[in-house]
Amino acid sequence: MERTLADTIREITREHLEKNNGLLLGQAISAVGWVNNTVPPDCSGIIELPMADVAGPGIAVGAAVVGRRPILVIRFQDFIFLNSSLVINYAAKAKDVFGQVVPIFVRAIADEGKGLGPVHSACLHSIFMHMPGMRVCAPMTPEEYEETWAVFMANDDPMYVSEHRRSFGQKGEMPDIVIDNADITIFSISAARFSTLEAVEIVKQDGIRCNVIHLMWLKPFTLSSRLLEPLESSGRGLVVDSDFAICGAAQSIAYELMTASGLPVKALGREDRSSGAAHHLEVGTPSSLKIAQAIKDIVKIGKKVRT
Amino acid sequence: MSLATLGEIPNLAESFSAEESLEMFRRMCLTRYFEMRLIKAYKDGLIKVPIYLSIGQESISAAVATMISGYYIFAQHRAHSVYLAFGGNPVKLIDELLGLPTGCxxxxxxxxSIQDPDIKMIGHHGLIGENVPLAVGAALxxxxxGVVSFFGDAAAEEDYVFASMGFALTHKLKVLFVCEDNNLSILTPKSDRRSWEIADATRSIGMPTADIGDDPWLIAHYTRQFSSNLPAFLNCRTCRHHWHVGTGIDNPPEWDRFTLVKEQLDAFGLSSRADKIEAETKQYVENLWNERLPILSGK
Structure with a gap:
């Protein structure tokens, strides 16, 4: 049976706990489902944290100081505000201030679309891009997660891994789509990558041709030819993210792409309002329809050629 | 009853050897004279960064450091005393205060935010009490x-401090928690901030706890007793002489443990040895400062 992303996370974790003397810490880890089947049950090195949202992650950071390379599980990304003081203020800064490396792997899990309401449905990697000292990424496939883990183990930096429950069942990879005579290049992040692929099918019916570039690494962010060549040939861009649009990854990366290419690149992210429980009041990743509309609006403004 | 004598055990000091007593005093002298020289440099305008002075509180880390060794040390912002008492490199501390790349x-x-990897003293970033969950995580x-964590009575109010102590108890982690309880948060006394004592909270969850004055023999006694039964908590009532930050003084301290310890050593007939240690330590740190300060002027 083809493995899912959840299987991949679980097996990476099992190996870390059983062979690397690693630790995994989090709240309610052993509760129903072992965090969506991403944690191997009954391994040694799993620490159930008390419901102490500041102390718990601080304890994980302390374990990182003495070299245990802990995995810290944050079951809902909204919890990250209380949970991140020692991650942002210590783990991310100690290398600059003290030369003290604090490699901690923060699994921050986003969710949406299940009536989760205002404080269990966000995706918040952008604030971690804003602060110095952390690597930030949003792997959505098994191989991307393996790459994420390999980078974590090969370096000493703390890492913010923006996960999304929509991806846990993902099997197989999500290669970039680069086609001839594309009208636009869409750069997608987190669960917005799934919505973008749906949107591309929708606008195809209007004869709009899209490149799709999947962005897993958010920080450090590299403006490679992989990103710029499709943008330059299509003449327009759109960055789509599951996080909020304002001051978010989408706007920041759109700015980088625009500055580097001289081409118009728009940004689309989560709406600037609180999410409600009722379906019609929920806020989440831009829907495929919304992304499709954004694509049509941008294509309408005409193709600009880089001069 | 003055808090200076809180938890007193009669004739306790006599049970320590002269060497142990004088070693604690030597470590107290190191901080006292290091900081007195620092104050002069500060007043001469040679120190450009905010300074957090330990003077008045020296006995606590001096006593703990004399009793334990090899522990990871997680202190906080007022930690010159911890750094020096545990044998941190004083030259690197001077250089840090001078803003030099050779600083610790x-x-x-x-x-x-000082550190010394040679004594396993882990750097503190500057948020009070966050060294406590870090210490507990290191012990995990x-x-x-072993791990020792120093913090103050204001940090003890941070919600994550007690939660971390509870975690250490749950997992039977080898952490000695030491609160340098000077009763002040900046200048706000404890009575204006809360109606409870952290020592009562730790007792309530079954953690070995001593709420005592800053008598170094008493602190050494409990450190030795607790070190084989960690986690444990020592709350030490003490008197900070200077402002929270800087060299200002409002009122004379209610007591000066340094003076009281000298009187005790005198009563033990150790005054000539104590005087010699005091004079030598004073000269030692004076020489260090005099060697480093000219770097500022490129001489």
Missing amino acids: SAGMGGSP GAPDA
């Missing part, structure tokens, strides 16, 4: 090592 934190930390991650 290469100039990034200043007075409140390195269960064979």
Whole structure:
């Protein structure tokens, strides 16, 4: 049976706990489902944290100081505000201030679309891009997660891994789509990558041709030819993210792409309002329809050629 | 009853050897005279960063450091005393206060964020009490090592401090928690901030606890007793002489433990040895400062 992303996370974790003397810490880890089947049950090195949202992650950071390379599980990304003081203020800064490396792997899990309401449905990697000292990424496939883990183990930096429950069942990879005579290049992040692929099918019916570039690494962010060549040939861009649009990854990366290419690149992210429980009041990743509309609006403004 | 004598055990000091008593005093002298010279440099305008002085509180880390060794040390912003008492490199501390790249934190930390890997003293970033969950995490991650965590009575109010102590108790982690309880948060007394004592909270969850004055023999006694039964908590009532930050003084301290310890050593007939230690330590730190200060003017 083809493995899912959840299987991949679980097996990476099992190996870390059983062979690397690693630790995994989090709240309610052993509760129903072992965090969506991403944690191997009954391994040694799993620490159930008390419901102490500041102390718990601080304890994980302390374990990182003495070299245990802990995995810290944050079951809902909204919890990250209380949970991140020692991650942002210590783990991310100690290398600059003290030369003290604090490699901690923060699994921050986003969710949406299940009536989760205002404080269990966000995706918040952008604030971690804003602060110095952390690597930030949003792997959505098994191989991307393996790459994420390999980078974590090969370096000493703390890492913010923006996960999304929509991806846990993902099997197989999500290669970039680069086609001839594309009208636009869409750069997608987190669960917005799934919505973008749906949107591309929708606008195809209007004869709009899209490149799709999947962005897993958010920080450090590299403006490679992989990103710029499709943008330059299509003449327009759109960055789509599951996080909020304002001051978010989408706007920041759109700015980088625009500055580097001289081409118009728009940004689309989560709406600037609180999410409600009722379906019609929920806020989440831009829907495929919304992304499709954004694509049509941008294509309408005409193709600009880089001069 | 003055808090200076809180928890007193009669004739306790006599049970320590002269060497142990004088060693604690030597470590107290190191901080006292290091900081007195620092104050002069500060007033001469040679120190450009905010400084957090330990004077008045020296006995606590001096006593703990004399009794334990090899522990990871997680202190906080007022930690010159911890650094020096545990044998941190004083030249690197001077250089840090001068903002030099040869400082213990290469100039990034200043007075409140100091470290010394040689004594396993882990740097503190400057948020009070966050060193406590860090210390507990280190004990979780390195269960064979001992860990000591110093914090103040204001940090003790941070919600994550008690939660971390509870975690240490749950997992039977080898952490000695030491609160340098000077009764002040900046200048706000404890009575204006809360109606409870952290020692009562730790007792209530079954953690070995001593709420005592800053008598170094008493602190040494409990450190020795607790070190084989960690985690445990020592709350030490003490008197900070200077402002929270800087060299200002409002009122004379209610007591000066340094003077009281000298009187005790005198009563033990150790005054000539104590005087010699005091004079030598004073000269030692004076020489260090005099060697480093000219660097500022490029001489």
